[in-house]
Amino acid sequence: MPKHIAILGSTGSIGTQTLDVARNNPDELTIEVLTANSNYELLIKQAIEFKPNAVVIANEQHYQTVKDALFNHDIKVFTGTDAIAQVVQMDNIDTVVTAMVGYSGLKPTIKAIEAGKHIALANKETLVVAGDLITKLLEEKKVFMTPVDSEHSAIFQCIVGEPFKIEKIILTASGGPFRTWHKNDMANITPANALKHPNWNMGAKISIDSATMMNKGLEVIEAKWLFGLAEEQIEVIVHPQSIIHSMVQFADGSIKAQMGLPDMKLPIQYALSFPDRWQSDFPRMDFAKFANLTFEQPDIEKFPCLTLAYQAMRKGGNMPAILNAANEIAVEAFLNEKIAFMQIPVLIEKAMNGITFVNTPTYTDYVSTDTETRSFVSSLI
Numbered sequence: 001m002p003k004h005i006a007i008l009g010s011t012g013s014i015g016t017q018t019l020d021v022a023r024n025n026p027d028e029l030t031i032e033v034l035t036a037n038s039n040y041e042l043l044i045k046q047a048i049e050f051k052p053n054a055v056v057i058a059n060e061q062h063y064q065t066v067k068d069a070l071f072n073h074d075i076k077v078f079t080g081t082d083a084i085a086q087v088v089q090m091d092n093i094d095t096v097v098t099a100m101v102g103y104s105g106l107k108p109t110i111k112a113i114e115a116g117k118h119i120a121l122a123n124k125e126t127l128v129v130a131g132d133l134i135t136k137l138l139e140e141k142k143v144f145m146t147p148v149d150s151e152h153s154a155i156f157q158c159i160v161g162e163p164f165k166i167e168k169i170i171l172t173a174s175g176g177p178f179r180t181w182h183k184n185d186m187a188n189i190t191p192a193n194a195l196k197h198p199n200w201n202m203g204a205k206i207s208i209d210s211a212t213m214m215n216k217g218l219e220v221i222e223a224k225w226l227f228g229l230a231e232e233q234i235e236v237i238v239h240p241q242s243i244i245h246s247m248v249q250f251a252d253g254s255i256k257a258q259m260g261l262p263d264m265k266l267p268i269q270y271a272l273s274f275p276d277r278w279q280s281d282f283p284r285m286d287f288a289k290f291a292n293l294t295f296e297q298p299d300i301e302k303f304p305c306l307t308l309a310y311q312a313m314r315k316g317g318n319m320p321a322i323l324n325a326a327n328e329i330a331v332e333a334f335l336n337e338k339i340a341f342m343q344i345p346v347l348i349e350k351a352m353n354g355i356t357f358v359n360t361p362t363y364t365d366y367v368s369t370d371t372e373t374r375s376f377v378s379s380l381i
């Protein structure tokens with residue numbers, strides 16, 4: 001029986017690679033829903049190829065164009081962000097791949113869990129912002145979530161079949177494009193510098209997050225919720241070759257690592273094939289070509305975002321939501337050349353000190369925290 005999937009964010013980096021996986025596994029995966037924010041041209045192409053039941057173009061400006069293009073294809077076309085939260089509840093879907101960018105993933109993920117859909121989580125911000133609500137809801141609805149993020153997929157692959165006796169996890173980080181830069185040179189970083197990741201080819205937002213190492217900070221919080229860990233059980237180590245995707249150390253001191261060439265298609269496929277593994281023709285690792293796998297401590301002076309993320313996690317409540325919203329606004333401002341690279345952590349820290357703290361937030365509190373933080377950081381810019 002194939003899995004019937006919805007891909008939220010089908011035109012982004014994870015979305016297009018999920019469709020590559022679907023293309024290679026036509027007996028295993030049937031595409032039922034595709035959603036995109038504004039890349040209507042690619043959405044139309046994807047819809048014609050994969051013949052989903054429905055598509056959503058969130059940006060209403062492009063609705064008519066998509067509708068006209070798919071006329072005669074027997075594909076329902078919807079528009080608006082609310083439509084995304086509705087289509088995930090369709091009866092013919094059993095699995096939702098959440099591959100949209102940032103905070104926008106929260107509401108549709110909640111709706112999908114409420115409708116009992118299996119979640120392949122690529123939108124880490126959902127867990128960063130509201131990890132407590134999501135984990136409670138998963139338990140309540142008996143819904144399973146598999147991680148797409150390569151580090152979390154690695155940890156998941158290491159613990160499958162193990163008694164759950166984790167001493168700690170070791171999240172690997174490539175260190176990003178500025179790992180070897182001198183701190184003084186980091187004042188002049190341009191978006192073009194920051195978008196050039198050494199190992200991974202990713203979307204703009206996550207590329208900047210990798211350059212500031214906020215991505216690793218968000219992943220620390222994501223890991224806390226996915227695997228139910230305490231802060232002292234989550235370690236970050238820089239591993240520039242990105243071959244070991246993360247490791248787990250068990251109660252007896254034994255360490256398992258999951259390895260492979262950096263290719264997001266593998267964790268995407270595993271999130272969909274679990275508990276099975278499907279055949280793939282992804283490039284294989286040749287150890288002779290990687291004589292040196294190296295490891296080093298992250299430089300927290302150069303990358304204060306990592307420390308801010310640990311602080312937000314420690315504080316709990318709505319603090320990770322403040323961190324996330326401030327980061328989203330700051331990253332966008334940096335990409336638009338309105339602020340310097342090293343202003344990103346400065347703005348985030350100001351938001352963490354300036355926004356009202358809520359100890360046990362409800363969903364409504366998270367929404368207002370997000371709105372409040374966005375306007376606060378925007379006003380500083």
Ligand code: MG
Pocket residue numbers: 149150151219
């Ligand atoms: Mg990752």
